[in-house]
Amino acid sequence: MIPTILSGDCIDHCRNVIPPKSVHTIVSSPPYWGLRDYGIPGREWSDGTNSVYGNERHLPASHAGGRK
Numbered sequence: 865m866i867p868t869i870l871s872g873d874c875i876d877h878c879r880n881v882i883p884p885k886s887v888h889t890i891v892s893s894p895p896y897w898g899l900r901d902y903g904i905p906g907r908e909w910s911d912g913t914n915s916v917y918g919n920e921r922h923l924p925a926s927h928a929g930g931r932k
Contacts, residue, residue, distance in 0.1 A: 870877050
């Protein structure tokens with residue numbers, strides 16, 4: 865096993881990139897609606913949302929859709 869970090873859309877990766885039954889752990893850092901401060905300013909993403917808010921819509925699908 866080679867530890868690997870994948871960067872990209874989590875839903876796309878879960879469906880199309882990661883082979884079935886190959887994931888042992890998923891580590892994520894959801895926005896928690898601004899409860900965490902990483903010491904750097906938020907930035908605007910390509911879809912116009914702020915990196916602290918607006919991505920909550922991915923959380924339920926990504927966590928519920930993860931392969932076991």
